[in-house]
Amino acid sequence: MMNLFTVLLFFHSLIRWFVLAGLLIAICRAYRGYTKRLPFDKTDNALRHWTATVAHIQLMLGIYMYTQSPTVKSLFNGIASTNRVSEPVFFGAIHIGMMLAAIIIITIGSARARRQLNHHDKFKTMLIWFGIALAAIFIAIPWPFSPLAHRPYLRSF
Numbered sequence: 001m002m003n004l005f006t007v008l009l010f011f012h013s014l015i016r017w018f019v020l021a022g023l024l025i026a027i028c029r030a031y032r033g034y035t036k037r038l039p040f041d042k043t044d045n046a047l048r049h050w051t052a053t054v055a056h057i058q059l060m061l062g063i064y065m066y067t068q069s070p071t072v073k074s075l076f077n078g079i080a081s082t083n084r085v086s087e088p089v090f091f092g093a094i095h096i097g098m099m100l101a102a103i104i105i106i107t108i109g110s111a112r113a114r115r116q117l118n119h120h121d122k123f124k125t126m127l128i129w130f131g132i133a134l135a136a137i138f139i140a141i142p143w144p145f146s147p148l149a150h151r152p153y154l155r156s157f
Contacts, residue, residue: 005068012061013155016141019058022051023106023134026126034123045114048126052110055133059103066096090142090149098140105133 026047033040066072075088109129116122142149 005065008061008065010155012058012065013151015054015058015061017154018054019051020134020137022047022054023130023137026051027130027134030123030127030130034120034127037120038123040119040122044122044126048110048113051130052106055103055106059099062096062099066091087149094148095140095142098136102133102136102140105129105136109133 029044029047032038033044069091071088072092075092106129109126109132112129113122113125116125142151144150144152
């Protein structure tokens with residue numbers, strides 16, 4: 001029997017790739033635009049906006065899942081050991097904390113880039129803020145090879 005948590009976990013796993021792709025494409029375009037002094041066009045602006053929007057959708061899914069996760073609940077019920085970084089500690093503190101920070105950084109970077117007056121500064125702002133957010137996200141994702149908590153590249157139902 002499939003429940004809402006399982007369905008949302010699948011979509012949270014899937015949307016992660018859209019967030020990563022959006023950030024990578026935005027960073028590449030920002031680097032190219034910054035170094036070649038290109039105009040910040042409608043495509044760049046749409047990419048800035050939709051990258052932040054998809055990241056916010058991912059955040060909403062993640063917050064709901066945080067409140068329903070059996071792994072996080074085990075941490076708060078005192079079942080999980082807190083003397084080391086276990087999966088409950090990773091998901092209950094590290095993952096949520098770093099992802100919240102990354103979304104805040106994306107939001108600030110997107111807003112600041114939009115408000116910049118010249119094209120060069122728009123690209124520079126996007127490059128810096130989105131780059132910092134991407135680094136935080138890479139650290140906080142439970143990759144299959146992670147020593148802290150590992151999950152598959154894509155969840156199934």
